[in-house]
Amino acid sequence: MQITLEIKCPTCRSDSIKKNGFKLNGKQNYQCKNCKRQFIGDHALSYRGCHSGITNKILHLMARGGGIRDIAETERVSIGKVLRTL
Known part of the structure; x- marks a missing residue:
């Protein structure tokens, strides 16, 4: 069984990516x-607030009437991340 990951550059959203060694903590490093x-x-980020889609989720939940603390709890991010997004 083979697992395929779709990885895109966070800056230019390009999918032409190459592996570029490992970080000191053992995580795979990529280069656009x-x-x-x-x-x-x-997939390798340990803090959910750094994921690329979390900003859109926070904005969507705020538009639906969710509170700041509720969003932080359900998405497992800090209250500061929610406030910075707004």
Whole structure:
């Protein structure tokens, strides 16, 4: 069984990515071939507030009437992340 990950550059949203070694903590490092930006894929991030889709989720929940503390609790991010997004 093979697992396939769809990885896109967080800056230019390009899918032409190459592996670029490992970070000191053992996580796979990637580099975009177009803009040369280095990054760690969303699947390896330990804090959910750094994921690429969390901002849209926070804005969507705020539009639906969710409170700041409720959003922080359900999405497992800090209250500061929710306030910075707003």
